[in-house]
C-alpha cells in the first residue's frame with residue numbers, strides 16, 4: 001500500500017492485515033493489479049465486502065486486459081447469488097485496462113510488461129508525492145525489470161525465476177538484485193550474475209572449515225596417542241580419534257557456514 005490510498009495487488013489475507021496495521025481499507029481509492037494469479041487477487045473478495053457494507057466510497061481497479069471480467073467473476077464466485085442481488089448495486093467501481101502511460105485518480109503511472117509465466121505481469125511506475133514507486137508483482141530478473149526500476153525512488157520487486165522459488169532464496173537474492181540494478185547497463189539483465197552460484201565466499205569457507213576441522217582432529221588424535229603410549233593400551237587413541245573426527249567435522253561445518261554466510265549477507269555497495 002502506498003500513501004494510504006493506493007493498493008498494489010490484493011493477496012490474502014488482506015483485510016485482517018489492514019486492520020492489524022491500523023490502515024483504513026475505506027481510504028483505498030486505486031488498486032493496481034499486476035496479474036491474475038490467486039496470490040495477488042484472493043484477498044480482494046473480503047476487501048470488497050468491506051467496501052460494499054462498511055465504507056461505500058468509490059474505487060478504481062487498474063490492471064491487464066480482461067480485468068473487469070476476471071474480477072467480476074471472482075466477486076460472483078466468492079459471494080454467489082448475493083453478489084448480483086445485494087452487493088453489486090452498492091459497489092461503486094471503475095475498471096480500467098492499464099495503458100502504457102496513464103493517469104488514475106490524479107496519479108500518473110507507466111506500465112511495463114514483465115516476464116511471468118504464460119500471462120506475463122504488469123509492472124507499474126507510479127508517480128506519487130514527487131517520487132516514483134516501481135512495483136513489479138511477480139517477474140524474473142530479465143530485461144524489462146531494468147526498465148521498470150530505472151531511476152525509481154522506491155522499487156518493490158519480486159525477481160526469482162523458476163528453480164529459485166523458495167522464499168529463503170528470494171531473500172538471499174535481494175542484495176544481488178539490488179547491486180545488479182544499481183549498476184545499470186553494465187551487465188545484460190538475466191545473466192548468470194544474478195543466480196546463486198559457487199562464489200568466492202563458498203570456496204574460502206570450505207578451505208577454512210577444512211583446515212579448522214583437520215586441526216581439531218590432529219590435536220585430539222595426538223593426545224589420544226600420547227595417553228595410549230603412557231597407559232599401554234589403545235583405547236584412548238581410539239576414543240579421542242573418534243571424538244576428534246566428530247569435533248573436526250562439526251567445527252568445519254560451523255566455520256564454513258560462518259564464512260560463506262557472512263559473504264552472502266554483505267550489504268549492497
Ligand SMILES: [Zn+2]
Pocket residue numbers: 035037116138
Ligand atoms: Zn504470479
